[in-house]
Amino acid sequence: MDKNGMHDRLRWGLLLFLTPVFLWLVLLIVLPQIDLLIMSFRVESGYGDSSWSLYNYRQFFEEPIYWLTFVRTAVYSVLVTFLTFVVALPVAFYITKVVHPRFQGFLTVLLLLPFWVSELVRVYGWMILLRESGVINHFLLRMGLLQQPVEMLYQDATMIMGLVYTSMLFMVVPLISALESLDNSLIEAAYDLGANMGSILYKIIIPHATPGIVSGSIVVFMLTLGNYLTPNLMGGKNSLWFTEQIYNQFIASFNWNQGSAFGFLLLFLSSVIVWLGLKLTRQNLRKVVQ
Amino acid sequence: MMQIDLSVQHVLKRFGDFTAVNDISFDVESGRFFSILGPSGCGKTTLLRMIAGLAELDSGRIEIRGKDMAGISPNRRPVNLIFQNLALFPMMDVGANIAFGLQRRGESKSGIREKVSAILDRVDLAGFESKRIDQLSGGQKQRVAIARCLVLEPAVLLLDEPLGALDLKLREQMKVELKKLQAKVGTTFVYITHDQSEALVMSDYVAVMNHGEFEQIDTPQNLYSRPQTPFVAQFVGDNNAWSGTIRNCEGTVGEIETDDGFHFRSELHQPLPVGAAVDLFLRPESMLIQPDPSLPDLNRFEVVVRSTLFDGANSRLLVHPVNAETELLVALPQTHQYDYIQKDDTIEIGWATPSGICFPK
Amino acid sequence: MIRTMPRSRGTALGLKLYVILYFIFLFAPLLVTCILAFNDSQFPSLPWKGFTVEWFTGDKPDRLGIFHDQINIDSIWVSIRVAFFVTLLSLGVGTCGAFLFEQEQFPGKQAFYFLMISPLVIPGVILGISILMFSTTLGVFFENHWGLDVALFRPGFWLVVLGQFSFIATLVTLVVSARLKKFDRSLEEAAMNLGASRFEVIWHITLRFLKPAIIGSGAVAFLMSFENFNTSLFLVGSEATLPINLYLQVRDGSTPVINAISFLLIVGTSMLALLNLYFSKKKD
Numbered sequence: 003m004d005k006n007g008m009h010d011r012l013r014w015g016l017l018l019f020l021t022p023v024f025l026w027l028v029l030l031i032v033l034p035q036i037d038l039l040i041m042s043f044r045v046e047s048g049y050g051d052s053s054w055s056l057y058n059y060r061q062f063f064e065e066p067i068y069w070l071t072f073v074r075t076a077v078y079s080v081l082v083t084f085l086t087f088v089v090a091l092p093v094a095f096y097i098t099k100v101v102h103p104r105f106q107g108f109l110t111v112l113l114l115l116p117f118w119v120s121e122l123v124r125v126y127g128w129m130i131l132l133r134e135s136g137v138i139n140h141f142l143l144r145m146g147l148l149q150q151p152v153e154m155l156y157q158d159a160t161m162i163m164g165l166v167y168t169s170m171l172f173m174v175v176p177l178i179s180a181l182e183s184l185d186n187s188l189i190e191a192a193y194d195l196g197a198n199m200g201s202i203l204y205k206i207i208i209p210h211a212t213p214g215i216v217s218g219s220i221v222v223f224m225l226t227l228g229n230y231l232t233p234n235l236m237g238g239k240n241s242l243w244f245t246e247q248i249y250n251q252f253i254a255s256f257n258w259n260q261g262s263a264f265g266f267l268l269l270f271l272s273s274v275i276v277w278l279g280l281k282l283t284r285q286n287l288r289k290v291v292q
Numbered sequence: 293m294m295q296i297d298l299s300v301q302h303v304l305k306r307f308g309d310f311t312a313v314n315d316i317s318f319d320v321e322s323g324r325f326f327s328i329l330g331p332s333g334c335g336k337t338t339l340l341r342m343i344a345g346l347a348e349l350d351s352g353r354i355e356i357r358g359k360d361m362a363g364i365s366p367n368r369r370p371v372n373l374i375f376q377n378l379a380l381f382p383m384m385d386v387g388a389n390i391a392f393g394l395q396r397r398g399e400s401k402s403g404i405r406e407k408v409s410a411i412l413d414r415v416d417l418a419g420f421e422s423k424r425i426d427q428l429s430g431g432q433k434q435r436v437a438i439a440r441c442l443v444l445e446p447a448v449l450l451l452d453e454p455l456g457a458l459d460l461k462l463r464e465q466m467k468v469e470l471k472k473l474q475a476k477v478g479t480t481f482v483y484i485t486h487d488q489s490e491a492l493v494m495s496d497y498v499a500v501m502n503h504g505e506f507e508q509i510d511t512p513q514n515l516y517s518r519p520q521t522p523f524v525a526q527f528v529g530d531n532n533a534w535s536g537t538i539r540n541c542e543g544t545v546g547e548i549e550t551d552d553g554f555h556f557r558s559e560l561h562q563p564l565p566v567g568a569a570v571d572l573f574l575r576p577e578s579m580l581i582q583p584d585p586s587l588p589d590l591n592r593f594e595v596v597v598r599s600t601l602f603d604g605a606n607s608r609l610l611v612h613p614v615n616a617e618t619e620l621l622v623a624l625p626q627t628h629q630y631d632y633i634q635k636d637d638t639i640e641i642g643w644a645t646p647s648g649i650c651f652p653k
Numbered sequence: 654m655i656r657t658m659p660r661s662r663g664t665a666l667g668l669k670l671y672v673i674l675y676f677i678f679l680f681a682p683l684l685v686t687c688i689l690a691f692n693d694s695q696f697p698s699l700p701w702k703g704f705t706v707e708w709f710t711g712d713k714p715d716r717l718g719i720f721h722d723q724i725n726i727d728s729i730w731v732s733i734r735v736a737f738f739v740t741l742l743s744l745g746v747g748t749c750g751a752f753l754f755e756q757e758q759f760p761g762k763q764a765f766y767f768l769m770i771s772p773l774v775i776p777g778v779i780l781g782i783s784i785l786m787f788s789t790t791l792g793v794f795f796e797n798h799w800g801l802d803v804a805l806f807r808p809g810f811w812l813v814v815l816g817q818f819s820f821i822a823t824l825v826t827l828v829v830s831a832r833l834k835k836f837d838r839s840l841e842e843a844a845m846n847l848g849a850s851r852f853e854v855i856w857h858i859t860l861r862f863l864k865p866a867i868i869g870s871g872a873v874a875f876l877m878s879f880e881n882f883n884t885s886l887f888l889v890g891s892e893a894t895l896p897i898n899l900y901l902q903v904r905d906g907s908t909p910v911i912n913a914i915s916f917l918l919i920v921g922t923s924m925l926a927l928l929n930l931y932f933s934k935k936k937d
């Protein structure tokens with residue numbers, strides 16, 4: 003086979019692989035995002051014509067309910083990400099470093115199992131546990147700890163718990179694989195050199211697990227920020243998660259331009275926070291994705 | 293009387309039914325290079341981890357500089373351990389690795405900086421503070437690991453086969469370096485290895501360990517020339533082995549009939565009754581090729597040369613006795629005196645009575 | 654502290670207790686959901702009024718079990734069809750993506766790679782609305798210029814498929830790429846050396862090697878699609894997928910029939926998960 007033939011063949015391979023991927027990314031990701039951006043800068047006048055305007059973004063800053071919800075969503079998402087990490091770390095540590103290797107596989111499977119089930123089913127489970135007529139109230143009343151049922155749903159703390167629960171998997175898995183690659187002798191060496199539990203955690207375990215922590219945090223943060231089900235079903239009734247505002251603009255008010263602006267703001271927020279997280283921990287996205 | 297830095301008394305450790313360390317006792321004097329030599333799985337690593345506090349004892353007592361270590365966690369013991377894989381912290385640079393222990397003690401920043409640079413100087417790595425661990429060569433990593441421990445001025449430095457991962461050439465070099473370093477700093481070293489040459493070259497004393505027990509604690513010279521048990525005789529240095537029976541015994545010299553029909557006179561480890569079954573060991577260099585007929589009191593016999601195993605100064609002849617299949621190794625001095633010996637030649641071999649190492653079975 | 658080292662009783666016990674509590678936290682909502690699917694009561698709540706399977710098999714109007722609940726059965730069927738097409742598309746395009754990024758060289762590859770992983774950092778809701786809007790824009794454009802009314806551009810089955818595919822394909826690409834990275838390219842060279850063409854090599858050698866990753870990511874793709882809510886929410890037409898349909902029911906008050914569906918989902922997905930795990934264990 004001559005050099006040219008080989009070359010042609012490889013080009014054909016490239017074209018074969020590139021075409022579907024190109025169509026996917028351009029038609030479903032790039033162009034829709036551009037469309038979203040354009041729409042967010044346009045307003046409809048009463049008769050179906052539209053013009054360029056910053057009105058949608060002005061609206062966002064002038065209407066406190068919008069930007070307050072936005073800030074609230076961002077702050078709570080960061081909080082949820084942090085809580086998820088704190089809750090998941092001891093479990094990942096226990097499974098990778100403490101429990102007898104015989105149970106390691108079993109516990110890992112057990113850990114992943116609930117997350118194969120639809121988020122809706124899991125949220126529904128929490129609802130029938132926590133609501134006024136729910137299972138927990140039933141038992142508390144039975145045991146005489148409560149005189150009358152308490153509404154545990156529709157509160158911020160419950161919503162945060164639900165969000166932590168929902169995104170747990172995406173923190174536990176990268177943590178487990180990060181800790182698995184941590185050589186036990188490093189922990190032993192630190193202990194031998196005079197370190198205690200706390201300094202081993204801060205000096206050895208967390209620095210080693212940083213790539214895992216960052217990738218887990220990014221995914222958890224993203225999913226929390228973009229979550230609709232959990233805040234909607236477990237949180238308060240008045241649309242206090244930003245995705246609910248987007249939904250309202252699109253489905254209830256049918257104001258797509260305003261909705262696009264909100265969507266674009268959410269995208270901007272998530273990109274900025276992910277970027278900040280990567281910069282602060284000196285990681286890069288390619289490494290984190292793998 | 294020298295100060296005892298490490299005293300191990302009746303230490304016992306079981307894992308389920310398996311006894312890893314069986315009632316071991318020994319003392320190490322201050323400033324000594326003490327090695328524990330044994331095959332893998334003999335329990336030496338477990339013993340070392342118990343001294344470091346990384347494993348618990350089932351019974352017995354470990355004292356460091358006269359202080360009982362029971363209930364003292366590894367981070368409070370005046371011993372440090374060099375791990376088999378060195379366990380340098382990849383997330384820190386060389387300086388931070390060495391400063392790690394000092395920081396845990398809460399020493400002042402300037403004090404730490406001084407100590408780190410002094411110890412790096414000591415291990416010939418001056419100015420290496422800001423190097424990353426993955427920039428170091430194998431030998432440099434070794435020295436950083438040692439510096440990281442020595443900077444804490446431990447009473448005893450424990451080393452868990454730290455040369456195992458190095459290639460042969462570097463290992464030879466590090467053996468000498470480690471010995472020199474130990475002499476320079478004067479810290480007591482307890483070194484475990486399965487490599488007899490490491491133990492023999494570096495140590496003041498060597499304990500040979502097998503199946504959780506010490507077979508012999510002695511100087512390297514004595515281990516080689518006067519092994520106390522068959523295991524030591526076979527494990528330390530190469531040996532030819534026969535099994536046989538005592539036919540006659542005068543004091544500690546016995547006449548032995550080997551299973552393949554030879555009659556030898558050999559030094560015995562202890563007086564033995566006639567008819568006792570024995571193992572007879574003989575170093576390759578104890579066997580003389582074509583000995584001068586005038587030499588008296590030699591055990592002489594004829595062998596056929598199977599092949600020459602050339603290995604520089606350590607060359608040997610692989611031979612078998614004329615009418616037996618037992619394979620024997622005979623040292624072949626490279627003095628050109630024996631260059632005429634060819635494959636399938638029949639030659640005479642002789643050895644002196646005191647060279648024999650003989651134990652009852 | 655770690656299993657190779659002695660550790661204090663207190664820490665060990667504390668950690669163990671924590672892990673037990675964690676697992677209770679993990680499984681409590683699922684267990685309660687399953688148990689209440691069999692409660693002989695009009696509401697999915699305690700007290701326990703006796704065991705019944707009527708929420709599965711009942712056919713009376715006030716106790717319509719899932720097996721006779723046409724709306725829910727229809728939505729399950731829609732979800733299965735959506736998931737099937739999403740899986741098929743994602744596997745095809747994702748495998749192409751893996752080959753593209755692992756084996757081909759072309760200008761702008763780095764930027765294109767970041768574009769490929771970007772769906773992971775775009776919230777699903779935004780993927781949903783942007784695709785909804787873009788398809789509407791296209792629809793309007795086609796209608797105005799050529800007078801064509803293209804059904805694909807209106808919310809409905811195929812738009813849901815495309816919306817889910819847009820980010821699930823990224824996942825497949827990453828999983829298959831990871832496996833392709835471990836592939837020894839000298840095998841391909843050997844096959845070419847023996848006279849195989851590039852496509853014969855891919856078909857006989859490389860794809861065979863990638864099979865476990867393709868099957869594994871296919872299973873995950875199917876489940877992700879089956880359970881997707883965020884993206885689908887904006888793209889569904891008259892045919893609601895199961896999560897959307899369930900969401901509407903849960904939001905507007907619930908009956909134990911939802912528990913019955915949840916029970917079937919939990920059992921079904923657990924089996925699929927265990928099966929997937931079993932096969933991935935076996936190949937190691």
